[in-house]
Amino acid sequence: xxxxxxxxxxxxxxxxxxxxxxxxxxxxxxxxIASVQKSSGEIPWFTGGHTDPWDHVESAMGLSVAxxxxxxxxxxxxxxxxxxxxxxxPLKWQDGVAESTxxxxxxxxxxxxxxxxxHLVTARAGFLESMWPTVRRALDLxxxxxxxxxxxxxxxxxxxxxxxxxxxxxxxxxxxxxxxxAIAEELGTTAPDWDAAAVSLGHALRAHPELFTPKPEFxxxxxxxxxxxxxxxQQAADRLASxxxxxxxEGLGIRCIDHRPWVTGAETCELxxxxxxxxxxxxxxxxxxDMQHLREDDGSYWxxxxxxxxxxxxxxxxxxxxxxxxxxxxALSRATPGNEIFxxxxxxxxxxxxxxxxxxxxxxxxxxxxxxPPVR
Numbered sequence: 001x002x003x004x005x006x007x008x009x010x011x012x013x014x015x016x017x018x019x020x021x022x023x024x025x026x027x028x029x030x031x032x033i034a035s036v037q038k039s040s041g042e043i044p045w046f047t048g049g050h051t052d053p054w055d056h057v058e059s060a061m062g063l064s065v066a067x068x069x070x071x072x073x074x075x076x077x078x079x080x081x082x083x084x085x086x087x088x089x090p091l092k093w094q095d096g097v098a099e100s101t102x103x104x105x106x107x108x109x110x111x112x113x114x115x116x117x118x119h120l121v122t123a124r125a126g127f128l129e130s131m132w133p134t135v136r137r138a139l140d141l142x143x144x145x146x147x148x149x150x151x152x153x154x155x156x157x158x159x160x161x162x163x164x165x166x167x168x169x170x171x172x173x174x175x176x177x178x179x180x181x182a183i184a185e186e187l188g189t190t191a192p193d194w195d196a197a198a199v200s201l202g203h204a205l206r207a208h209p210e211l212f213t214p215k216p217e218f219x220x221x222x223x224x225x226x227x228x229x230x231x232x233x234q235q236a237a238d239r240l241a242s243x244x245x246x247x248x249x250e251g252l253g254i255r256c257i258d259h260r261p262w263v264t265g266a267e268t269c270e271l272x273x274x275x276x277x278x279x280x281x282x283x284x285x286x287x288x289x290d291m292q293h294l295r296e297d298d299g300s301y302w303x304x305x306x307x308x309x310x311x312x313x314x315x316x317x318x319x320x321x322x323x324x325x326x327x328x329x330x331a332l333s334r335a336t337p338g339n340e341i342f343x344x345x346x347x348x349x350x351x352x353x354x355x356x357x358x359x360x361x362x363x364x365x366x367x368x369x370x371x372x373p374p375v376r
Contacts, residue, residue, distance in 0.1 A: 004070070012067035013336055015329035020289050026329060028299030029322050030066020033059055036319050037071055040096065041078030046316045050099065053079065053089040053107040054172075055320040057114035062323025064121045064338065065330045072118055073127065079111055080134045087137030091155075102157040105145040106169035108138045109176035113341065116179040119186070121338035128187060139180045142173060143197050150200030150369070151211040165212045167205065168220040171228030174201050178229060178345045199370050202349065205230045207363050217258050219247045219267050226274040229345030232353065236278045236346075247271075252307055253291040261308035265294045265301050265321040269328040276331040277346040288328050294321070301325055 014030075016023045037043045043059040044051045060075035083089060088108050090098035115131045118124075145153045151165035152173050177198035184191040204211050205225055215221040222243045225231040231239050247254045253268035255261075268291040275284035294302045300317040330339040353359055363369060 009067050012069070014067050015065060015326065015333040015335035015339075017285070017288065017329050017332050020285075020292060021329055025299065026066055026326060029301070029326055030063055030068040030299075032299040033062055033066070033319050033322055034068050034071040037075065038096075041074040041076075041081075042093065042096065043075055043319055045320065046318050049316070051093045052091060052104075054104070054110045057110045058327075059319040059323045061114050061117050061338075061341075062319075062326040064118045065323075065326040065336060069118075069122050069124070073124070076111075076115060076118065076127075076131055076134075080131060083134055083137060087139075087141030102155055103141075104155045104169070105142045105152055106154065106172050106176075109142045109173045111135055111138050112176045112180040112183060116183050117338045117341045119183070120341065121336045123337070128183060132183065132187060135180060135183055139177065139191075139194055142176070143193060146197055146201070147211070149208065149211055150197075150204035151208075152201060165204075166215065166221075167209075167212045168215070168218070168224040170201060170205055170212065171224040171230050173228075174198055174205065174230050175228040175342070175345050177201070178348060179341075196371070199352075202230050203359055203370050206235065206359065207369070219243075219254055219256055219258070220270070222247060223271050223274045226278060226346075227270055227342060229277065229342065229349050232278065232346050232350045240274070240278075240280075248287070249307060251290055252293065252305065253287060256304065262304050262306040262313055263291070264304035265291050266303070266318070266324050269321075269324040272328040273324075273331050273342045276328075277343045281332070284328075285332055288325075288332060291325070 010027070014023050014026045016026065033043065036047050042051050043056050045055060056075060056079070060072045063072035063075065079089065088103040091100035091102045091104055091107065093099065112135050115128065115135055119128050145156060145161060147153055147165060152170045153161045154164055154166050154169050155162050177194045180194045181191050223240065226236045226239055246258045249255060249263050253263035253265065254271055256264040256267050268287055272284045272288045294305065296317065299322070301321045302312045303314050303316050303318045303321050306313045330336050331342065
């Protein structure tokens with residue numbers, strides 16, 4: 001791989017949030033994530049930690065935003081090289097060895113988000129084509145996890161499918177399916193099965209909460225339907241208002257768990273992205289500013305802070321926290337062409353609901369529900 005000069009890397013557009021984070025600070029965070037990356041392209045949670053496919057992709061997206069394009073492409077190459085025959089990846093690796101061979105549908109889906117994002121940021125010739133077979137196999141595998149009413153079973157193993165659907169993972173899958181459709185269209189083909197699956201999944205999340213196992217103590221269950229472009233307009237506003245005071249800690253960020261006295265950087269920045277997707281820029285900027293207490297001088301970020309006693313917890317500098325901070329900075333500053341990676345799915349959902357009315361927040365006995373693709 002050709003080595004670029006510092007000047008060539010610095011010429012790439014990166015985010016800058018005035019008064020909070022400048023371009024040099026963004027590049028430092030990108031270099032820090034790259035320093036944790038292994039020679040294989042794998043990006044663990046932290047130095048010496050384990051790797052999972054979803055957070056690996058999130059870290060690669062952070063590398064793209066920070067101008068570390070070669071390191072990002074190496075990360076996607078790792079996924080291309082380690083994908084299993086059925087289109088999946090293991091739940092977790094440690095030092096290159098699979099610690100769990102089970103499949104998480106959301107973990108497998110997220111490659112589509114990362115690949116589309118890197119293409120938007122870089123427009124590198126041949127990248128989409130090289131990753132298309134990987135994305136196609138992954139999303140086809142995900143469709144096999146769709147339940148009879150549009151919900152997504154969270155995972156599977158050699159024992160079969162787990163008949164439980166989760167709000168957070170399903171919302172993220174909705175986002176990934178929409179990105180997969182965008183990739184297909186960019187390559188001059190179509191993906192009607194992915195589109196139909198996203199339609200029925202989105203409706204299930206908006207109108208049929210009874211299909212999903214509730215995890216109300218976790219902030220992700222609260223904002224992910226907004227982040228994943230499922231809930232828009234008034235429904236999104238109502239969703240965010242419903243638990244705001246339970247999770248947001250003024251001046252620090254947001255709780256991961258509603259009854260625990262700690263804030264976490266990744267969840268805070270994901271809420272920033274959610275707010276940006278629905279046009280609430282000032283609130284997003286404030287939360288982004290608030291979470292910067294987690295930053296270290298080298299550009300790394302602590303996972304969280306127990307604000308009751310001022311101690312770091314967990315005591316780790318996590319790659320995915322740094323990465324989602326970079327994504328939030330990009331969304332706030334509109335710096336790279338990938339800044340819309342979450343916002344455009346929300347816009348797409350809004351347009352679909354406006355042009356095809358009849359998808360209310362509630363409907364009875366399946367009446368008016370969109371057809372569900374056959375389960376494979």
